Amino acid sequence: MVSKYLAILLFIPIIYAKIQVNVVASENEAETGEPGWKNVDIITDNERYTFQLTDNNLKNAVQSYFGQRPDDAFLRSPTPWGDLYQVYGWPQVARSLSSSESKYLQVSSKPSIILTQHFRNNSTQPATFKAQIQQQVQNTVTSTWEKGGELTVGQEIEYGFDIKVVSVGGKTSFSYTSRWGESVSKSETVTVGSESGVEITLEPGQAIIAELLATRGTMEIQVDYEATLSGATAVNYANTFKGHHHFWASGHQCCDDVWRLEPHRSLPGSYQARLLLQLSRCDQRC
Numbered sequence: 001m002v003s004k005y006l007a008i009l010l011f012i013p014i015i016y017a018k019i020q021v022n023v024v025a026s027e028n029e030a031e032t033g034e035p036g037w038k039n040v041d042i043i044t045d046n047e048r049y050t051f052q053l054t055d056n057n058l059k060n061a062v063q064s065y066f067g068q069r070p071d072d073a074f075l076r077s078p079t080p081w082g083d084l085y086q087v088y089g090w091p092q093v094a095r096s097l098s099s100s101e102s103k104y105l106q107v108s109s110k111p112s113i114i115l116t117q118h119f120r121n122n123s124t125q126p127a128t129f130k131a132q133i134q135q136q137v138q139n140t141v142t143s144t145w146e147k148g149g150e151l152t153v154g155q156e157i158e159y160g161f162d163i164k165v166v167s168v169g170g171k172t173s174f175s176y177t178s179r180w181g182e183s184v185s186k187s188e189t190v191t192v193g194s195e196s197g198v199e200i201t202l203e204p205g206q207a208i209i210a211e212l213l214a215t216r217g218t219m220e221i222q223v224d225y226e227a228t229l230s231g232a233t234a235v236n237y238a239n240t241f242k243g244h245h246h247f248w249a250s251g252h253q254c255c256d257d258v259w260r261l262e263p264h265r266s267l268p269g270s271y272q273a274r275l276l277l278q279l280s281r282c283d284q285r286c
Contacts, residue, residue: 038098039153042076043229047095050149050271051229062235072236084234093231097151105220105276114192115212121202131210132197139281140187143178146274151227153180159277181273218280227271 048054053075063069075093077085085092115135121127141159158177178184192212200208 038096039155040094040096041152041154043093043095043231044152046150046152047227048075050151058233062233066235066241068237068241070235071238074234074236075231079234081236084236085232090232090234091230093229093233095151095227095229097153097225097227100224100226100272102221102223105222107219108217110216111213112216113211113213117210118207119200119202119210120207121204124204126201126203128199128201129208130197130199133210133212134191135212136189136191137281138187138189139279140185141176141280142183142185142278144183144276144278145181146276147181148271148273151180151271151273155180216281218278221277221279223275223277225273225275227273228269 043051043053055073058073058075059069062073072080074084077083077092079085081087084090114137115133117131117133119129119131121129143159156177156179159175176184176186198210200210202208
């Protein structure tokens with residue numbers, strides 16, 4: 001009699017990061033989740049252009065809000081007159097980046113036997129055999145970005161993947177790190193299966209085939225990010241404006257979130273970026 005022992009290899013990626021994305025998949029369902037990662041920093045010059053907050057656009061927005069074009073408009077320190085943000089305790093304009101949605105676009109898989117071992121008990125007594133089922137497979141992950149401009153994000157993205165052999169225990173892992181907005185393709189050959197092996201007891205004359213069954217296929221994951229601005233725009237009018245005058249030579253006002261409050265603005269209120277991950281696994285016969 002010939003029996004079969006199947007060591008089923010399930011593909012369970014867990015993506016973790018300094019910029020965090022958690023993705024968990026099983027054989028028949030997929031779930032995505034985001035642990036609430038957020039990156040907040042003072043707006044940079046590159047980000048000013050991403051949000052179209054050039055000096056001219058910013059002054060035009062202030063004019064639409066206040067009714068008069070300012071002589072100076074600032075988004076962050078330092079400013080003249082002793083640094084208005086520090087003197088008055090106003091919050092500098094900050095860029096806040098977080099993930100808005102993550103989901104699976106496609107999951108396709110096809111079972112594939114990547115290793116077979118035969119065992120037969122030719123003795124007259126029960127015998128125990130150890131099946132050490134291991135094989136090499138290649139994992140490839142490709143990350144591409146769709147962006148509407150540049151952000152200055154100092155944190156790196158660290159991707160980690162765990163691949164578990166459910167029936168026999170054990171796992172193999174690989175990881176890599178890239179910068180925000182950097183498209184990368186990374187391949188790594190790893191060994192899957194059980195290092196300790198599996199013990200199989202056969203009766204006299206009994207035979208068994210041990211198979212390592214892998215799920216060959218691809219997985220596509222989409223992660224959407226959104227960046228918004230918050231803080232105060234420090235504005236200076238060379239002449240007194242609406243009766244306000246302060247202790248330095250020129251008067252000024254501070255308008256909070258001018259680009260959002262201006263009702264007829266043409267400036268973007270937010271920024272979107274999309275990370276597309278394609279993950280594939282293949283054995284040596286692919």
